[in-house]
Amino acid sequence: xxxxxxxxxxxxxxxxxxxxxxxxxxxxxxxxxxxxxxxxxxxxxxxxxxxxxxxxxxxxxxxxxxxxxxxxxxxxxxxxxxxxxxxxxxxxxxxxxxxxxxxxxxxxxxx
Amino acid sequence: xxxxxxxxxxxxxxxxxxxxxxxxxxxxxxxxxxxxxxxxxxxxxxxxxxxxxxxxxxxxxxxxxxxxxxxxxxxxxxxxxxxxxxxxxxxxxxxxxxxxxxxxxxxxxxxxxxxxx
Numbered sequence: 001x002x003x004x005x006x007x008x009x010x011x012x013x014x015x016x017x018x019x020x021x022x023x024x025x026x027x028x029x030x031x032x033x034x035x036x037x038x039x040x041x042x043x044x045x046x047x048x049x050x051x052x053x054x055x056x057x058x059x060x061x062x063x064x065x066x067x068x069x070x071x072x073x074x075x076x077x078x079x080x081x082x083x084x085x086x087x088x089x090x091x092x093x094x095x096x097x098x099x100x101x102x103x104x105x106x107x108x109x110x111x
Numbered sequence: 112x113x114x115x116x117x118x119x120x121x122x123x124x125x126x127x128x129x130x131x132x133x134x135x136x137x138x139x140x141x142x143x144x145x146x147x148x149x150x151x152x153x154x155x156x157x158x159x160x161x162x163x164x165x166x167x168x169x170x171x172x173x174x175x176x177x178x179x180x181x182x183x184x185x186x187x188x189x190x191x192x193x194x195x196x197x198x199x200x201x202x203x204x205x206x207x208x209x210x211x212x213x214x215x216x217x218x219x220x221x222x223x224x225x226x227x228x
Contacts, residue, residue: 032215043115043202043219044154089153096209098144098167099217103153
């Protein structure tokens with residue numbers, strides 16, 4: 001079936017550097033995309049979302065980029081901090097359907 | 112409460128026993144979702160409730176799994192005759208009605224860690 005996947009399962013980044021977490025999706029009909037952060041022992045927390053009528057959206061230290069041509073989604077974290085260490089999930093859906101989650105990327109920040 | 116709450120936080124049970132997991136969604140949220148997360152894995156969709164509509168049960172892995180949502184609020188996920196492969200973290204999320212502004216954003220509870228011995 002169609003699903004959302006990730007290019008890399010783990011990512012190690014030096015504190016202060018920028019992080020880029022990638023996600024590939026296969027459902028070209030999806031019109032909503034979202035990134036979640038999950039810290040150990042906690043439920044996923046919303047980071048940022050984007051609709052298919054946009055290709056970029058910025059939040060506080062985070063930017064989501066959407067390339068519909070190649071069905072690629074990325075999350076950029078500026079000036080990565082130790083508190084950013086977590087597993088990051090992308091998810092997508094269309095309309096009222098449940099979100100489909102990728103397997104996640106573990107981000108480790110090296111002090 | 113301010114967020115989604117789940118109980119118990121941890122549950123250890125013996126193979127073959129039934130378990131019930133509870134989810135209290137955010138007040139006013141009409142949609143409620145259950146997911147399962149195995150160790151080091153992503154979220155596996157189980158079931159989705161939206162208002163008074165029939166639930167979307169397409170993600171339930173077997174007929175041992177069932178869920179109810181009483182009064183459009185609290186939900187209970189029941190696993191009958193538990194198996195060791197049922198061991199996972201069970202996450203609940205709620206949202207406003209999908210399709211409405213912010214309706215796609217799901218708010219997650221902390222999860223229930225189920226261990227089947």
